[in-house]
Amino acid sequence: MEKVSFKLNDNPISLTVDSERMLLWVLRTDLGLTGTKYGCGAGLCGACTVIVDNRAVRSCRLPTKAVEGKEVLTIEGLAKNGKLHPIQEAFVKHDALQCGFCTPGMILNAYSLLLRNSRPSRAEIIESMENNLCRCGAHTRIVDAIQSAAKEMKGVS
Amino acid sequence: MKEDEYTELDFSDIIIGPHLNRREFVKLMGGGIIILFSIGAPSVLQARGRGRGYPDDFNAYLRIEEDGRVTCFTGKVELGQGVITSLAQMLADELDVTLDSVDMVMGDTSLCPWDMGTFGSMSTRFFGPPLRAASAEARAVLIELAAEYLKAPKDQLKAKNGTIFDKTQNKRRVTYAQLTKGKTIARRMKTKSALKTPSEFNVMGKDFLRSDALEKVTGKAKFAGDIRLPGMLYAKILRPPAHGAKLKSVDTSAVEKLAGVQLVRDDDFIAVLCKNPDEAENALAKIKAEFDVPDAKLDDKNIFEHLVNNAPRRNIVDQGGDVKTGEKLADVVVEETYLNSYVAHAPTETHTALAKIEGDKATVWASTQTPFPLKDQLAQALGFSSQNVRVITPFVGGGFGGKSRSTQAIEAARLAKLTGKPVQVAWSRAEEFFYDTFRPAAVVKIKSGITNSGKIVLWDYGVYFAGARGSQHFYDVPHHCTATFGEWGRGSGGPHPFGTGAWRAPANNTNTFARESQIDIMASKAKIDPVEFRLKNLKDKRMRRVLQAAAEKFGWSPSKAPSGRGFGAACGTDSGTYVAHIAEVEVDKRKGHVQVKRVVCAQDMGLVINPEGAKIQIEGCITMGLGYSLTEEIHFKGGKILDLLFSTYQIPRFSWLPKIETVLIKAEDISPQGGGEPAIICMGAVIANAIYDATGARLLQLPMTPERVKEAMAIYSQYAAVTT
Numbered sequence: 001m002e003k004v005s006f007k008l009n010d011n012p013i014s015l016t017v018d019s020e021r022m023l024l025w026v027l028r029t030d031l032g033l034t035g036t037k038y039g040c041g042a043g044l045c046g047a048c049t050v051i052v053d054n055r056a057v058r059s060c061r062l063p064t065k066a067v068e069g070k071e072v073l074t075i076e077g078l079a080k081n082g083k084l085h086p087i088q089e090a091f092v093k094h095d096a097l098q099c100g101f102c103t104p105g106m107i108l109n110a111y112s113l114l115l116r117n118s119r120p121s122r123a124e125i126i127e128s129m130e131n132n133l134c135r136c137g138a139h140t141r142i143v144d145a146i147q148s149a150a151k152e153m154k155g156v157s
Numbered sequence: 158m159k160e161d162e163y164t165e166l167d168f169s170d171i172i173i174g175p176h177l178n179r180r181e182f183v184k185l186m187g188g189g190i191i192i193l194f195s196i197g198a199p200s201v202l203q204a205r206g207r208g209r210g211y212p213d214d215f216n217a218y219l220r221i222e223e224d225g226r227v228t229c230f231t232g233k234v235e236l237g238q239g240v241i242t243s244l245a246q247m248l249a250d251e252l253d254v255t256l257d258s259v260d261m262v263m264g265d266t267s268l269c270p271w272d273m274g275t276f277g278s279m280s281t282r283f284f285g286p287p288l289r290a291a292s293a294e295a296r297a298v299l300i301e302l303a304a305e306y307l308k309a310p311k312d313q314l315k316a317k318n319g320t321i322f323d324k325t326q327n328k329r330r331v332t333y334a335q336l337t338k339g340k341t342i343a344r345r346m347k348t349k350s351a352l353k354t355p356s357e358f359n360v361m362g363k364d365f366l367r368s369d370a371l372e373k374v375t376g377k378a379k380f381a382g383d384i385r386l387p388g389m390l391y392a393k394i395l396r397p398p399a400h401g402a403k404l405k406s407v408d409t410s411a412v413e414k415l416a417g418v419q420l421v422r423d424d425d426f427i428a429v430l431c432k433n434p435d436e437a438e439n440a441l442a443k444i445k446a447e448f449d450v451p452d453a454k455l456d457d458k459n460i461f462e463h464l465v466n467n468a469p470r471r472n473i474v475d476q477g478g479d480v481k482t483g484e485k486l487a488d489v490v491v492e493e494t495y496l497n498s499y500v501a502h503a504p505t506e507t508h509t510a511l512a513k514i515e516g517d518k519a520t521v522w523a524s525t526q527t528p529f530p531l532k533d534q535l536a537q538a539l540g541f542s543s544q545n546v547r548v549i550t551p552f553v554g555g556g557f558g559g560k561s562r563s564t565q566a567i568e569a570a571r572l573a574k575l576t577g578k579p580v581q582v583a584w585s586r587a588e589e590f591f592y593d594t595f596r597p598a599a600v601v602k603i604k605s606g607i608t609n610s611g612k613i614v615l616w617d618y619g620v621y622f623a624g625a626r627g628s629q630h631f632y633d634v635p636h637h638c639t640a641t642f643g644e645w646g647r648g649s650g651g652p653h654p655f656g657t658g659a660w661r662a663p664a665n666n667t668n669t670f671a672r673e674s675q676i677d678i679m680a681s682k683a684k685i686d687p688v689e690f691r692l693k694n695l696k697d698k699r700m701r702r703v704l705q706a707a708a709e710k711f712g713w714s715p716s717k718a719p720s721g722r723g724f725g726a727a728c729g730t731d732s733g734t735y736v737a738h739i740a741e742v743e744v745d746k747r748k749g750h751v752q753v754k755r756v757v758c759a760q761d762m763g764l765v766i767n768p769e770g771a772k773i774q775i776e777g778c779i780t781m782g783l784g785y786s787l788t789e790e791i792h793f794k795g796g797k798i799l800d801l802l803f804s805t806y807q808i809p810r811f812s813w814l815p816k817i818e819t820v821l822i823k824a825e826d827i828s829p830q831g832g833g834e835p836a837i838i839c840m841g842a843v844i845a846n847a848i849y850d851a852t853g854a855r856l857l858q859l860p861m862t863p864e865r866v867k868e869a870m871a872i873y874s875q876y877a878a879v880t881t
Binding site: 021022025028029030032033034035036037038039040041042044045047074075076078079084088091092093095097098099100101102103104107125126127129130131132133134135136137138139140141142143 | 235236237238239366367369370371372373374375376377378379380382383385391432433434435436503504505506507552553554555557583585586769770773776777778779780781802803804808809810811812814817
């Protein structure tokens with residue numbers, strides 16, 4: 001057991017855990033943040049995507065010790081003061097989800113894309129979302145939602 | 158009601174509304190403005206989930222809360238298909254309340270009316286009518302109660318947004334909540350209350366966004382794996398390497414020494430349980446087990462021959478005329494065999510359940526499509542009385558037929574009973590693939606014939622193991638016979654080396670692929686444009702209408718195939734709905750890769766409750782259908798499943814996306830039909846036909862992988878060399 005300290009959804013946090021354990025399980029079990037999902041455990045589907053220091057990371061393959069001193073954002077921390085983030089807003093407005101299981105990972109992956117590239121083309125959105133899997137087939141609307149969120153956010157942040 | 162019927166009622170067991178105890182029930186019967194009109198004993202019992210069939214008592218479907226909100230109870234579950242919104246629309250419209258005042262309680266066997274399960278595109282078709290009828294009756298009763306309360310004649314009253322007012326004196330009004338005070342309405346109407354007609358709709362037939370979106374974009378939506386109970390343990394179960402394998406020896410000593418790990422063994426059922434799921438997985442890896450694995454005779458290549466050789470007796474689904482006569486009349490006879498492989502459901506959420514047992518009572522939260530059947534299975538597995546088992550279905554992360562079987566819930570319940578603690582079982586992705594009830598591999602053999610003028614005169618159709626759904630053709634053919642050899646099966650057993658089951662529009666994907674490919678081959682032999690050829694042989698008005706609508710939206714210009722343009726057409730019916738697809742593909746002739754550029758789908762599903770929701774389902778069907786058409790197939794050797802991860806089992810991704818356009822046919826005179834499945838059935842054929850149009854190569858096996866496309870092109874180029 002080791003102490004791991006990091007910022008989680010803007011709040012400093014210190015945990016005493018087996019720091020080799022994957023962040024996904026520490027989030028879901030130890031911290032009760034169940035918005036981050038298990039989809040495959042092999043980094044192949046993106047359901048477990050979280051943001052670490054502004055980059056999208058597969059938490060099912062990330063040992064907890066790797067976030068020491070870093071900033072972690074999960075889906076629970078994206079809306080601020082009860083106000084949805086523009087990407088969340090756009091997913092709602094475009095009906096860009098069905099079962100919703102892949103949705104947190106989709107939104108956070110899009111969040112990381114828009115941090116890197118505030119005006120992505122459709123092709124760039126598709127390329128950066130390629131390894132996030134959705135079985136229900138909400139893809140078209142997810143791309144539309146990301147495009148409209150990018151427009152909405154222009155000049156905002 | 159006769160007295161003997163009355164006295165036979167077991168009041169202690171009757172809950173007219175979930176929160177009404179016997180004393181309140183009797184009090185209600187006693188009088189006040191809410192009077193008991195009819196107890197309707199069977200319906201009340203059905204409302205508790207004892208009966209089979211939808212209850213008659215509207216209280217089983219809805220409750221008006223003290224704050225004026227309305228709770229809708231349904232045994233249907235939300236898998237992503239959107240009935241959480243469309244069912245609420247039906248209730249809101251018939252009851253005259255606003256949509257956002259409706260709260261849905263879904264798939265809870267203690268609170269909701271019995272339901273067989275959420276599959277077969279049946280929620281709107283078959284649960285919709287009783288829900289609407291219940292809502293309409295509740296509204297009629299409320300009007301009666303309001304008439305007494307306001308001392309005004311009924312026809313002078315009007316209901317709107319949960320309030321009933323006097324049309325002559327707008328200020329004289331009473332809300333539903335004031336009338337019912339949160340109690341169950343015990344009065345019933347003597348006559349059936351009329352349902353609204355489309356011209357009277359305020360909520361139905363209009364676009365509404367998903368009502369669960371807010372929860373789902375914020376991570377608040379709870380799935381079975383997100384439920385936490387004090388003291389709960391996470392289990393991992395020892396699995397065989399192949400179906401049919403038997404445990405030979407096992408050494409659990411390494412696990413027994415570990416702190417914080419509980420080992421459970423019940424014969425061959427061996428599990429480790431920990432406070433964290435990842436720790437349980439690590440502990441499981443320390444168990445050394447040896448299995449006897451039966452010899453692998455079957456694989457994904459020889460399975461088709463095996464299926465045909467092991468087919469059960471022929472079952473005729475439909476026939477007319479005489480196929481021998483048809484063959485004599487035909488100038489051209491086409492005989493082909495179509496194949497499709499095993500396909501996985503691969504929902505993003507794996508099978509998950511949490512079970513809690515207290516004394517002789519069990520509560521199980523499960524990702525399932527069939528909470529009520531599961532309740533009975535759990536009762537049997539636990540040796541409990543069925544009424545002591547409650548299944549609660551949180552949001553389900555996709556099902557597609559695969560969660561009609563919920564073995565994980567039985568496993569969780571067994572472990573909860575053995576350990577005395579709440580236990581979660583969440584299958585890993587590998588377990589999800591391994592224990593999936595795959596869409597069966599199947600074979601279709603068709604012999605069909607046309608005259609020189611392009612009239613179909615012969616149709617002799619046999620389908621092996623896919624099943625009957627969608628096998629009946631709808632063309633105008635004088636001599637025809639459609640037969641099945643085996644169904645899609647349930648679970649393991651039969652000719653398959655592992656479990657098979659319902660997969661989104663079961664049987665119909667296979668049947669529509671074969672039929673619509675065969676039709677295209679005949680069109681090409683007749684040198685007639687494929688859309689024109691279909692229309693020439695089609696009398697069914699609804700089918701003609703969808704095909705013409707799709708062609709119009711696409712901007713179809715007639716040409717005989719192969720035209721080199723890469724355009725294809727296909728049509729079919731499923732769950733009472735008619736669909737026609739037109740697609741455009743681009744084929745990389747060197748690599749054999751197929752990119753679907755555009756898909757137009759026209760759908761006649763009768764009256765549409767939520768057009769936006771219906772379009773989303775069509776888009777989902779088209780996108781998911783790309784998978785079984787182009788890449789998805791389970792490779793196996795005997796009972797060993799070789800595809801256990803998304804790295805080898807490829808499901809559709811963003812870069813595959815065609816431009817999708819949908820047309821919903823206005824057909825308000827037809828009651829609502831299925832929406833979750835129909836638009837997936839044409840995907841195999843529409844792509845195969847477009848590939849043919851692009852290249853001249855005919856694909857007869859799904860999925861149409863680059864290797865198979867290249868192989869078909871090689872055959873075509875040999876044929877072209879001979880014929881030119």
